[in-house]
Amino acid sequence: MGDHLKKVFKKNDTSSTLAAVIGSPVTHSLSPILHNAAFDFLKMKWEYVALEITERELEEVLEQMRLGGLGGLSVTMPFKTIMASLVDSCTPTAQALNAVNCVVSTEEGLIGHNTDGDGFLNGLIHDAQFDPRGKKAAVIGAGGAARAVIEALARSGVTSITVINRTLDKAESAADLAGEIGRVGTPEDIPETDLVVNATSLGMKDNSEFFPCPIELLHPNQIVADLIYHPLETPWILETKQKGINSYNGVSMLLFQAVEAFTLWTGKEAPISVMQGAITQELTERTYK
Ligand SMILES: NC(=O)c1ccc[n+]([C@@H]2O[C@H](COP(=O)([O-])OP(=O)(O)OC[C@H]3O[C@@H](n4cnc5c(N)ncnc54)[C@H](OP(=O)(O)O)[C@@H]3O)[C@@H](O)[C@H]2O)c1
Known part of the structure; x- marks a missing residue:
């Protein structure tokens, strides 16, 4: 030692x-x-x-x-x-x-x-009184954090999980974690969902000018969650707030x-x-x- x-x-x-x-x-x-x-x-x-x-x-x-x-x-x-x-x-x-x-x-x-995935879900329930039952989720990203979120969402009662990621084979593997309710999608699927999660590193310091998806695809009937907590509010989260969308950072x-x-x-x-x-x-x- x-x-x-x-x-x-x-x-x-x-x-x-x-x-x-x-x-x-x-x-x-x-x-x-x-x-x-x-x-x-x-x-x-x-x-x-x-x-x-x-x-x-x-x-x-x-x-x-x-x-x-x-x-x-x-x-x-x-x-x-x-x-x-x-x-x-x-x-x-x-x-x-x-x-x-x-x-x-x-x-x-x-x-x-x-405990990462349940941490995400319990945080969203705490912050947004989010009830996952019957909801459609989109997860952008397919790395370790995305996989934990997808696995927890799949147990939570959501009816579909669309995984959107730059690298397709990782998206497929992550979507598989959700079994029958998991599928690979594209940003165009985002307006049809109730919950949008950024699980990429887009928004962190080296990537701060890049958005995980265009703001135009988001609307105030959705809940938006960014797993990033440093900075506390990414430029993407700030813009969603300006559009009147309930959005949350990764602190919870x-x-x-x-x-x-x-x-x-x-x-x-x-x-x-x-x-x-x-x-x-x-x-x-x-x-x-
Ligand atoms: N709040 C929390 O407690 C918590 C816990 C863990 C992680 N996080 C945050 O979650 C984020 C992801 O962490 P991770 O551990 O999952 O990292 P990871 O395994 O390295 O995954 C990174 C993800 O970001 C995507 N990505 C990176 N650069 C990109 C770019 N230029 N364009 C498009 N996609 C890009 C990757 O896509 P490819 O597959 O195509 O490379 C991959 O899906 C980080 O910001 C981290 O800080 C938060």
Whole structure:
């Protein structure tokens, strides 16, 4: 085990329960802010840290978790897929996505979960009182985030999911996650849908001038969700708002994937508004400073 990991696990051997996010790069992760705000508010003796690790160190981190040295583990890029093969078992969602973002230690061993898709859906229910039953959804993008959203929407009661993506074979594979209600489409299908999700990186800093779809295809009877949270409002989201469309950024997906992880690890209800306040403050500072 690398010296940096030894130090972290040794320092925390009894005084508090350690939880961590592992990834590379991971220094800018917002997960410590979300979880530490919740631990502090509930006066729990837990500490959540970001651990920059290499692939070779994954097994050692899991061994620490098996030995009780880690109470919770979040997984981010580039380890979500490999983690699905390292845990003892996966939930059906993590298995379908072949991606794990949260590991839970149980008597049955280490269980790999994926809370991203339910995080998206619970965020939309929270923010927009969205009722998915009977609705038609369009998802633009077919990467990891899009796949998680599609898999969750497919379980939610929507009646169709149209996947629109630059690379066609990825769109097909993502649409397959939705079974019979999934299909590949084009931007021209967007006006017929009730929910439009941007799950591409169009709108982030290097791509900020590009829109995932033309604003003319959107109308005020739709709900528009952008998974991007940095910047807090992409130019596309700002324009949808000017057109009177109910639109939402990706903060709630980030928040609610953490809310689910928190409860899985601690068995406690997460203090949602405290976590929301902490993340909004941090993102506002990062966006506007
Ligand atoms: N709110 C949250 O909690 C949360 C969680 C995860 C991710 N996200 C956000 O979701 C977005 C996607 O993340 P990801 O992990 O799914 O990334 P990813 O796996 O790399 O997928 C990127 C997607 O964007 C598309 N894309 C990229 N550049 C494009 C361009 N110039 N023109 C058209 N399409 C383009 C890709 O299309 P191709 O397939 O054609 O390459 C692909 O569909 C990111 O903005 C990320 O910040 C948010």
